[in-house]
Amino acid sequence: MAKFDIAVMGGGIVGLATAWQIANRNPLLKIVLLEKEATLAAHQTGRNSGVIHSGIYYKPGSLRARNCREGKLGLEEFCSQHGVDWERTGKVIVATRESQLAALENIFKRGQQNGVRCEMVDVDRLKELEPHTAGIKAIHVPEAGIVDYPGVCQKLSELLTSGGTDIRLNTRVVAVRQKTDEVHIQTSTENVVASQVVNCTGLYSDRVAKLSGQQMQEQIVPFRGEYYVLKPEAEHLCRTLIYPVPDPEFPFLGVHFTRMIAGGVECGPNAVLALSREGYKWSNVNPRDLFEALTYSGFLRLALRYWKVGAGEIWRSLSKSAFVSALQKLVPEIQKQHLIPAASGVRAQALAPEGKLVDDFLILRKDRVLNVCNAPSPAATASLTIGKHIADELGM
Numbered sequence: 001m002a003k004f005d006i007a008v009m010g011g012g013i014v015g016l017a018t019a020w021q022i023a024n025r026n027p028l029l030k031i032v033l034l035e036k037e038a039t040l041a042a043h044q045t046g047r048n049s050g051v052i053h054s055g056i057y058y059k060p061g062s063l064r065a066r067n068c069r070e071g072k073l074g075l076e077e078f079c080s081q082h083g084v085d086w087e088r089t090g091k092v093i094v095a096t097r098e099s100q101l102a103a104l105e106n107i108f109k110r111g112q113q114n115g116v117r118c119e120m121v122d123v124d125r126l127k128e129l130e131p132h133t134a135g136i137k138a139i140h141v142p143e144a145g146i147v148d149y150p151g152v153c154q155k156l157s158e159l160l161t162s163g164g165t166d167i168r169l170n171t172r173v174v175a176v177r178q179k180t181d182e183v184h185i186q187t188s189t190e191n192v193v194a195s196q197v198v199n200c201t202g203l204y205s206d207r208v209a210k211l212s213g214q215q216m217q218e219q220i221v222p223f224r225g226e227y228y229v230l231k232p233e234a235e236h237l238c239r240t241l242i243y244p245v246p247d248p249e250f251p252f253l254g255v256h257f258t259r260m261i262a263g264g265v266e267c268g269p270n271a272v273l274a275l276s277r278e279g280y281k282w283s284n285v286n287p288r289d290l291f292e293a294l295t296y297s298g299f300l301r302l303a304l305r306y307w308k309v310g311a312g313e314i315w316r317s318l319s320k321s322a323f324v325s326a327l328q329k330l331v332p333e334i335q336k337q338h339l340i341p342a343a344s345g346v347r348a349q350a351l352a353p354e355g356k357l358v359d360d361f362l363i364l365r366k367d368r369v370l371n372v373c374n375a376p377s378p379a380a381t382a383s384l385t386i387g388k389h390i391a392d393e394l395g396m
Contacts, residue, residue, distance in 0.1 A: 012153070198390055
């Protein structure tokens, strides 16, 4: 039975960043990272849009806001130091109708409170930045950017391995048993013992937390985001990042345009209930996952509150024409023939029983196990800072 000082469960960017921050503070610690897949960053980290967020949207003073601002700078420094591709592109948040101007102003005020460098721009300036948008007013955020998140994970893995951290792939956590001075982890391959454990399992974080004895009312509900990419002849329609003003009636951001670090432009996502925690297609159905979501009071209340908007999201998932119509609100020149289907992602969203999205990081301790039970966007941007926070919580 292998024994370690620290065991980190989950090989996405938050788990890797956490292990790296702990190893940096005490290189003599024996650390193991357990990942159920054959590769690192196989789920949320490897399937997101690759944006370095500025922190403009988040409630001032929240963990999301504070970690995003510090994490963004740390991520950019890390990438520059270690040769990971990133670029500061800037982005525009675009109001396309008068009714969105009040919400746009509120976002601008939040950005200023959070220390984000941003400016309100008129139509003429917007057309200079993004000539093909249909906006009447916008916020320009020069410091937003894009990055190769799987590349960040690969570099973190290399640094960890060279420093002595044991990274074990194809190792699924089956059971967690806490004792007075250690934690026994049963995996699909062998048993592991650690003095302290960090749960960064994303889509399965609530289930793993419960294995550790953590009592929690919140539950992870998986939402799939579907994307298209622009054909090369249409890529000129988006220079940087084009975002809508979030709909205050719906708790998701809405479709947008993102220039990608490897080239090309991604469009999306929508937001529909995934029929499995790894439900990247409608055909991916897991009866247990689906039953769990559909019988959870939090999801039922959310669905009841937003059923009209949710129906629209499902229609956009099933109809390419409907998806195009949503994109045309930002860039009217987009046509159906410009779009090619791309890989989808699944967001691990914690819901509270009353039907509200948990909109901040949720980190809970159960004795010797620290459970990261909700790590919404900007978790990837803020991953290095989240790792620091977790290391502090562990007393490292």
